[in-house]
Amino acid sequence: MTSMLIENAAGIFTGLSGDAMRTAGAIRIRNGVIVAIGMLQPEPGERRLDAKDCVIYPGLVSTHHHMFQSVLKGVREGINLPLAGWLRSVPYRFWSAIDEEALAVAARIALAELLLSGTTTVADHHYLFSDTFRFDPAQVIFDVARSLGIRLVFCRGGATVSRHFDTDQSVPMPVETLDRMLQSVEACAQRFHDPSPDSLTHVALAPTTPTWSLDPGELREVIAAARRMKLRLHSHLSETSDYVDFCLSVHGKRPVHWLAEHDWLGEDVWFAHLVHLDPEEVAILARSGTGMAHCPQSNCRLGSGVAPADAMARLGGAVSLGVDGAASNEAADMISEMHSCWHTHRAVKGADAVTVEDVVHWATAGGARVLGLPRIGTLAPGQQADIAIFSLDQPRHFGMHDPMVAPVTCAGSAHVRHLLVGGRPVVEDGVIPGLDLQKLKFDAARVVSRLAA
Numbered sequence: 245m246t247s248m249l250i251e252n253a254a255g256i257f258t259g260l261s262g263d264a265m266r267t268a269g270a271i272r273i274r275n276g277v278i279v280a281i282g283m284l285q286p287e288p289g290e291r292r293l294d295a296k297d298c299v300i301y302p303g304l305v306s307t308h309h310h311m312f313q314s315v316l317k318g319v320r321e322g323i324n325l326p327l328a329g330w331l332r333s334v335p336y337r338f339w340s341a342i343d344e345e346a347l348a349v350a351a352r353i354a355l356a357e358l359l360l361s362g363t364t365t366v367a368d369h370h371y372l373f374s375d376t377f378r379f380d381p382a383q384v385i386f387d388v389a390r391s392l393g394i395r396l397v398f399c400r401g402g403a404t405v406s407r408h409f410d411t412d413q414s415v416p417m418p419v420e421t422l423d424r425m426l427q428s429v430e431a432c433a434q435r436f437h438d439p440s441p442d443s444l445t446h447v448a449l450a451p452t453t454p455t456w457s458l459d460p461g462e463l464r465e466v467i468a469a470a471r472r473m474k475l476r477l478h479s480h481l482s483e484t485s486d487y488v489d490f491c492l493s494v495h496g497k498r499p500v501h502w503l504a505e506h507d508w509l510g511e512d513v514w515f516a517h518l519v520h521l522d523p524e525e526v527a528i529l530a531r532s533g534t535g536m537a538h539c540p541q542s543n544c545r546l547g548s549g550v551a552p553a554d555a556m557a558r559l560g561g562a563v564s565l566g567v568d569g570a571a572s573n574e575a576a577d578m579i580s581e582m583h584s585c586w587h588t589h590r591a592v593k594g595a596d597a598v599t600v601e602d603v604v605h606w607a608t609a610g611g612a613r614v615l616g617l618p619r620i621g622t623l624a625p626g627q628q629a630d631i632a633i634f635s636l637d638q639p640r641h642f643g644m645h646d647p648m649v650a651p652v653t654c655a656g657s658a659h660v661r662h663l664l665v666g667g668r669p670v671v672e673d674g675v676i677p678g679l680d681l682q683k684l685k686f687d688a689a690r691v692v693s694r695l696a697a
């Protein structure tokens with residue numbers, strides 16, 4: 245039995261909402277599970293982790309990403325475009341050039357950024373699957389995640405119909421039949437989906453968007469298949485006002501009402517963005533337990549708007565944070581995401597719209613709820629020891645009265661002293677064990693120059 249004591253921290257955020265967010269003392273971990281929090285004395289033979297001048301948060305949970313985009317940052321042709329033009333100019337233009345090496349390098353960049361911002365669980369929505377690939381994208385992404393020790397929810401995306409973004413310069417996006425998609429998801433789940441409480445690998449069914457990636461007649465079959473396979477369903481929804489206009493004009497309903505008709509709501513479903521919702525849609529989502537992956541930085545970058553995450557949370561809805569792909573968020577780390585979230589809502593709705601504690605709750609327990617992983621996202625006895633220890637040793641942290649809020653309010657580059665996933669160190673003294681960042685930098689530059697050519 246291995247035992248570890250994390251001691252001397254300035255305080256602990258538990259991930260729970262309201263006053264239950266704050267506690268103090270030491271944390272004892274045995275065999276990857278938290279067994280006690282409070283005034284604890286070291287036991288003989290116990291490993292001790294010093295958290296002096298640090299604050300402790302639950303490991304952060306990002307519920308929406310496209311890790312392949314981490315080699316598509318700052319593409320000049322797309323940097324000032326809204327969603328549709330950006331899709332055409334960046335991911336849809338480059339998708340066929342993302343080979344096995346580019347995908348592995350991109351995943352390594354994405355996960356390094358996340359680990360170094362205190363993230364222990366990531367949901368990656370991968371939607372590039374083609375007969376032209378001589379590799380399995382799921383295998384590549386799981387291999388990288390396993391090598392770094394992070395928890396991964398692989399959201400197997402794809403489409404049965406093609407969105408008309410293809411130009412003469414781009415290869416048409418791949419499509420597959422619904423049968424083929426579902427068989428492939430089932431095979432992926434058989435290989436990688438492990439529902440046990442300490443599992444590092446999960447699979448979700450995730451057609452890219454219900455609106456443009458599937459035939460409406462297929463929606464019921466998709467949700468039924470997800471439930472039969474006991475997988476969660478993930479997709480994009482209502483990211484822009486164009487999205488809502490399209491649904492109104494083609495289906496005669498706003499997106500949430502349209503999906504309610506097809507049984508695409510529930511505690512086992514979560515959508516990225518949900519920016520353009522009317523109050524009735526917010527209430528329906530909250531009542532049904534349908535999750536929101538709130539991606540404020542990507543929504544700001546693409547000029548899409550500010551999602552009513554605060555309103556949905558006030559109704560008891562399932563709100564989480566996601567960094568989204570780095571091609572539309574060059575700051576795809578959870579510290580930046582939390583800071584932007586805290587700022588964006590207050591800029592638009594006033595200083596009482598969202599508190600630091602709200603933001604941390606969404607980035608931890610909220611993420612666990614949305615992903616259906618109840619043993620992570622909070623720090624309490626019985627929970628997995630997914631723990632972020634942030635060091636407050638930079639000038640911007642000096643002079644703080646309430647150090648607990650510093651990782652969110654001070655932003656900038658987070659200084660993760662230690663990060664644990666199920667009690668295993670995935671960042672030690674600010675370094676990811678076994679990852680050569682210099683080599684990754686050169687690999688990234690080589691991939692980018694090949695893509696640019």
Ligand SMILES: [Zn+2]
Binds near residue numbers: 308309310369480568
């Ligand atoms: Zn997305």
